[in-house]
Amino acid sequence: MSNVIIRPDWQLPDSRITPERAYRDRRRFLREMGFAGGGLLTATLAERAALAAEAKGLYPAKRNIAYSPADLQTSKERAFTTYNNYYEFSTDKEAVVDRVDKFVIAPWPVKIHGLCEKPFTADAQELAAEFGVEERVYRFRCVEAWSAVVPWTGFELRKLLEKVQPKPEAKFVKFVTAFRPEQMPGVTRLRGYPWPYTEGLRIEEAMHPLTLMATGVYGKALPKQNGAPIRVVVPWKYGYKSGKSLVSIELVAEQPKTLWETLSPEEYPFESNVNPAVPHPRWSQASERQVDTGDRIRTLPLNGYAVQVGSLYKK
Numbered sequence: 001m002s003n004v005i006i007r008p009d010w011q012l013p014d015s016r017i018t019p020e021r022a023y024r025d026r027r028r029f030l031r032e033m034g035f036a037g038g039g040l041l042t043a044t045l046a047e048r049a050a051l052a053a054e055a056k057g058l059y060p061a062k063r064n065i066a067y068s069p070a071d072l073q074t075s076k077e078r079a080f081t082t083y084n085n086y087y088e089f090s091t092d093k094e095a096v097v098d099r100v101d102k103f104v105i106a107p108w109p110v111k112i113h114g115l116c117e118k119p120f121t122a123d124a125q126e127l128a129a130e131f132g133v134e135e136r137v138y139r140f141r142c143v144e145a146w147s148a149v150v151p152w153t154g155f156e157l158r159k160l161l162e163k164v165q166p167k168p169e170a171k172f173v174k175f176v177t178a179f180r181p182e183q184m185p186g187v188t189r190l191r192g193y194p195w196p197y198t199e200g201l202r203i204e205e206a207m208h209p210l211t212l213m214a215t216g217v218y219g220k221a222l223p224k225q226n227g228a229p230i231r232v233v234v235p236w237k238y239g240y241k242s243g244k245s246l247v248s249i250e251l252v253a254e255q256p257k258t259l260w261e262t263l264s265p266e267e268y269p270f271e272s273n274v275n276p277a278v279p280h281p282r283w284s285q286a287s288e289r290q291v292d293t294g295d296r297i298r299t300l301p302l303n304g305y306a307v308q309v310g311s312l313y314k315k
């Protein structure tokens with residue numbers, strides 16, 4: 001470097017940027033962005049390209065067969081990724097995918113903070129690279145009685161929580177989605193909603209190895225409509241517990257107020273475990289419609305994860 005004119009990376013032809021340097025500078029850039037708490041406007045095209053290139057290296061990830069039952073057949077990718085609940089964009093499930101263009105997903109600082117010893121902020125892609133990602137095939141059950149079998153790519157939330165060292169008084173984890181009305185065309189029509197989209201888990205639920213931070217699906221980085229660049233996936237709970245496009249993961253002492261519970265506590269209580277025996281006030285939860293085949297199948301207690309998580313709910 002010493003005998004060349006030092007210019008910013010984006011003025012150099014690609015061939016002159018060594019991957020290591022680009023990577024190191026990118027990490028520093030993202031760290032600074034993270035601590036500055038924003039920086040959307042300063043993201044350069046070169047930066048976005050670097051992120052995309054690195055994200056590509058993570059997918060497809062190796063499938064963890066211990067968490068991917070052999071008898072589960074994944075739903076068709078197109079069916080799952082074009083039928084979305086993401087109210088910040090639209091309440092029409094088939095329209096969400098066409099309304100996400102303006103949503104900027106890199107850089108993406110995520111704050112992991114609250115009642116812990118070592119809070120930090122890191123970019124979503126950095127988290128994926130740091131903790132390492134794997135593929136897991138999970139059942140996914142929406143409270144509206146449709147379902148899918150989804151090959152997520154991600155890492156266990158507990159790894160992230162262990163890193164920040166929760167304090168003993170941390171009893172819940174609060175998840176907050178980005179809120180950017182100028183990029184999210186659905187929110188203007190839902191002005192009365194208690195935005196941002198907020199969800200929560202008990203800390204024991206958040207620490208369970210099934211609870212995944214997903215950064216990819218179907219062997220690729222998450223598409224925007226499915227919660228890019230990072231979301232939580234809690235496979236034994238109704239889908240609304242799995243908040244999308246998270247910007248904050250906070251350890252708290254009190255049960256957090258969630259968007260859906262605030263709107264309608266009888267219909268969408270905090271715990272919201274999949275339970276075929278307890279109907280929604282307006283419909284049965286005994287069965288579910290598979291999103292790709294349209295077939296109806298029986299809903300399983302705890303969405304088929306009773307062996308793994310049942311002990312969390314023993315009275």
Ligand SMILES: Nc1nc2c(c(=O)[nH]1)N[C@H]1C(S)=C(S)[C@@H](COP(=O)(O)O)O[C@H]1N2
Nearest residue numbers: 084085086087142177197226239240242244
């Ligand atoms: N921020 C945010 N997260 C969200 C939602 C939402 O509207 N906004 N919808 C929830 C609901 S009801 C479901 S069923 C799942 C749908 O996820 P998918 O579109 O990837 O299938 O996301 C959940 N997470």
Ligand SMILES: [Mo]
Nearest residue numbers: 142143239240
């Ligand atoms: Mo849902």
